[in-house]
Amino acid sequence: MYLIGIDSGGTHMVAEAYEERKRLVQENSGPGNIALDPAGTQRNIMTVLAQVFNQLPVAQCGGILIGIAGVAMAGGQEEIIAAVHRQYAVPVAVVSDADLALLNGLHGGPGVIAIAGTGSIVLAQKATGDRVRVGGWGWRFGDEGSAYDIVRRAFTMMAAARDDGQVSPIEPVLVAATQTSHYRAAVARSYQLDRGAFAGLARAVADAAQTGNTAAQACVTAAAEALAAQIHQALRRAGLPNASVVALAGSVAAKNDLFFSVLRRQLPDAELRRLQGSNAGGVQYYHFPQ
Amino acid sequence: MYLIGIDSGGTHMVAEAYEERKRLVQENSGPGNIALDPAGTQRNIMTVLAQVFNQLPVAQCGGILIGIAGVAMAGGQEEIIAAVHRQYAVPVAVVSDADLALLNGLHGGPGVIAIAGTGSIVLAQKATGDRVRVGGWGWRFGDEGSAYDIVRRAFTMMAAARDDGQVSPIEPVLVAATQTSHYRAAVARSYQLDRGAFAGLARAVADAAQTGNTAAQACVTAAAEALAAQIHQALRRAGLPNASVVALAGSVAAKNDLFFSVLRRQLPDAELRRLQGSNAGGVQYYHFPQ
Structure with a gap:
């Protein structure tokens, strides 16, 4: 079988x-x-x-x-x-992609799964099997730590500097990523992008962070800290110790090294697991009704 | 003539x-x-x-x-x-609606105009005639103090309470305003609304604030404080004294009494002017080239 x-x-x-x-x-x-x-x-x-x-x-x-x-x-x-x-x-069962990631990341045991790709969500599984959800409210009032969140923080940083009569080091990154030549045009272009394409600009912010752009690093760090805070909240609400398994899925949480190092620092006792590839393997930890 | x-x-x-x-x-x-x-x-x-x-x-x-x-x-x-x-x-001249509001609100003199309707923007006019802009970055990373901002704060408040296992007093307001029966359905519905319809939910938040809902009052207050901070920033950057004229336009800034009382408290020295109706009268302070 x-x-x-x-x-x-x-x-x-x-x-x-x-x-x-x-x-x-x-x-x-x-x-x-x-x-x-x-x-x-x-x-x-x-x-x-x-x-x-x-x-x-x-x-x-x-x-x-x-x-x-x-x-x-x-x-x-x-x-x-x-x-x-x-x-x-x-026998067939349907769950959310987040629930499948939880099964795959926690192997059916207690712990937390944090998924941060285009959007984000944090789920905790208690020892009893009950679940607690934190975040996952979507791009308008949530998605902390997601690619969308990183790009939103980058534009907010650029705008705040201009509001203060300054130019942020993040500005040339966003101007180049939007293939424009001026910060106002970059803002205008950003509003022509749908949610996914807007979040896709996170790649440019991550690359800039990688090559030493301190403003880009601050955006990635702040996003990771926001996700770490939600992971702490999920652990607390689920009554789990800080030394629990915390699985990380999604392009941002699993692949960005700076982002991961911030999570590592914020969650020093957790057993962090970066999930790569699909979460289809979660089926191995699911109990089909006999 | x-x-x-x-x-x-x-x-x-x-x-x-x-x-x-x-x-x-x-x-x-x-x-x-x-x-x-x-x-x-x-x-x-x-x-x-x-x-x-x-x-x-x-x-x-x-x-x-x-x-x-x-x-x-x-x-x-x-x-x-x-x-x-x-x-x-x-002779014909075309300016932005914000520039027309500035002329109408400041009568051609120095000061600040803060416009908060669906979106928001703050403009200062220096004694020299030069202008400074603060905010006006749109709903994704700005529009502080706008109707959109008030609704975003309301949903964020509801979500934060649920993330903590609590129910905020703002929740029944948003559930009723979205004509749903559950907070998850209210969130799902909010994502079916375009920017204007989403901002339109601010009416329900304002009404709840009016009748004593403390969570709704906190949303309106926080939005007004954010706009007041931008007004302070605009005054500072334009080199204008705190006792300047500050004109207020747009449905939120000009019509909401709680919002106005917060601005009044945050800007005790300013000469606040609430603009009603259209700003077409701004033409009287415009200099057409002869």
Whole structure:
């Protein structure tokens, strides 16, 4: 008996099959945020499942766990489950992509998962199995530590300097990243970008931080400190010790070294785990109803 | 000789004709934000001008000053001036709606104008005539003291309480204002609202503050304090004394009594002027090239 995990995210989808902690196959498909594209998400899920079942026998599959971006807000689990059941007689469960990351990062045990990519959210799992959520309120009034947050801090820093008659070292970074020639044009351009493209400017801020731009470093550091504060809050509310497992997922939290070093400093006792790749492996820690 | 001022704003447009501080006529037309609708803005300007010239002789008009929302970012002044000149041989100038408010609020003298409606901006006019700008960076990283800012603070307050396992008194206000039945649904709904509709929820926060909701009062107070800080900064950078004229325009700054009382307390020496109605009267303080 093997299990299939599907990590259905905003930009791409990964399905993996596991048997006794060993990955049997991996397949990729297109994007799968159900809030943005319900039909496309379902289609892509059926495609990756067909690819996996092309290599492994359906009768040997003990369960399929699908973590879908946007499902906590938009719903649509029932339709996905029904679609899978029309083709395959296998137990299926749908959770949010954050819940799948929690399973993958904490291996079913207590601790905290902090996900910081375009947006951010922090989840704690108590020893009892109950969960506590901190953040994850979206770009308008949350997403601390996310790429969106880093870029927002960068523009705020540039604007504050100009309000004071000064020019911040972050200004040339943002002017170049927006392919403009003046800070006012950079601001105007930023308002033509959607949430994802705006957050994408974080790459330029991170690169500048890497090469010694102190203003860019301050933006990344402040974002990481904000996320660390939410992790502390989640640990406290879940009644977990500071020496807990804290798993980090998402492009910012898992890949940016300066960001990680700030988390390391702010959470000196935690067992930090940087998750790479998909969280499909979380299926191994999920209990399918028998 | 009389002068015509046109205040071309996001929701409506007002044209007024003045002669020696006396208003001769007033006409209204549709919206006129040139960034949102250049063709409609031009059409509405031509309509209100035709209405004024239906009552007053063109030959007696000494100049037309048009303050247009969005023109600082989007441009398009030349097209408007050309369109007016094709029909009328009268001097025409186009400025931003904020510049028109500054003329109307400061009567051509030194001081500060703070505009807080859906968005916000602070402008100071030095004794030399030079200007200093503070804020006005838009909803993503600015607009302190605006309706958008008040609503953002309200949602942030609700989210922070929930992150702490608490329920803020602002929560029922936001749940009711979004016509939902749960804070998660209120958050989801807020992300379906565009900038203007989101800012429009400030009315509900202001009403709750009025009837004693302490959390709502804290949101309005914090927004007003943020705007007061920008006004202080503008006075300082312009080299103006604390006892300067500070004109207040926009639905929040000019109409909300709690907001105004906070500004009053933060700026005890200033001569505060609350501007009501359109700023078309600013034309009286504009110097048309002879």
